[in-house]
Amino acid sequence: MGIYSTVMETVTEVTGLSPTAFFIILAMMVVVYNIVSGMFLGPEDFRQKPQKEPIQVGDITESELRAYDGSDPKKPLLIAIKGQIFDVSSSKMFYGRGGSYSMFTGRDASRALAMLSFKPEDLTGNLEGLSAEELGVLEDWESKFIEKYPVVGRVVPAPNSSENGEKVHIQDNDRNEKIES
Ligand code: HEM
Known part of the structure; x- marks a missing residue:
């Protein structure tokens, strides 16, 4: 006896349904499960979306x-x-x-x-x-x-500036004296 007929006989024995009826009901259950589970959020919806790679300045x-x-x-x-x-x-x-x-x-x-x-x-x-x-x-x-x-x-x-509050001394070559900015 092949595996196919053994499976079919077992289905009929266990469920009392004809193999065709059993597989139709099984397929309908899968479809209903997919529709219903699609109405709810899955675990991936709670995971943080990958951040865009930050731009290095x-x-x-x-x-x-x-x-x-x-x-x-x-x-x-x-x-x-x-x-x-x-x-x-x-x-x-x-x-x-x-x-x-x-x-x-x-x-x-x-x-x-x-x-x-x-x-x-x-x-x-x-x-x-x-x-x-x-x-x-x-x-x-x-x-x-x-x-x-x-x-x-x-x-x-900034070059030659007093940004960051730092005091910068600029050499004035013409007058040969230091100017504090
Ligand atoms: C009445 C006083 C203050 C209250 C009630 C207050 C309240 C808060 C609250 C509720 C948050 C959000 C915390 C979080 O969700 O992580 C926050 C964040 C922050 N607070 Fe204040 N704050 C006060 C004063 C200040 C002062 C004086 C500074 C600085 C000058 C400051 C700087 C900040 C900064 C930078 C953040 C954001 C931090 C981040 O990026 O996560 N706050 N504050």
Whole structure:
């Protein structure tokens, strides 16, 4: 006796149905299962969608960083802390236009975060005169950002400028004297 007829006989014996009726009912059950399960979310719907690969901006100055303040929707939202530039585009509700922390976007926010300040004059990478406690607060922010956001570049001082609050001396060759900018 072949396997086929053994299976058919067993189906009839166990279910009391003819093999044709059994397979029609089985096929209908599969169709109904697929329709009903399609109405619910599967585990893959709860998995985080793969993030777009962040764009590396490399070494840029504090003023170049300003272009990433959310005014151009095609550009990522960037914030620098202690010179490291983070892509914070995933938290658009905080840092996008109109977001509660959008004043930090496109800036090195180190000083403001260290001092827990929203003052525009504190939106700078200049850490001069900060207390040990404020520097500790800044370190906590830095760890939070490292954990949450990708680093996409570094803030570098503009050539011959006083960005980052650094004093730069420019040699004026004609008059042979130093001018402090
Ligand atoms: C009344 C005082 C404040 C309240 C009630 C408050 C509340 C919050 C809340 C609820 C969040 C969201 C937390 C989360 O979902 O991860 C948040 C995030 C944040 N807060 Fe505040 N905040 C306050 C003051 C400040 C100050 C003074 C600063 C800095 C100057 C600041 C900077 C931030 C930043 C940068 C984030 C976003 C962090 C991230 O990207 O995950 N906050 N705040």
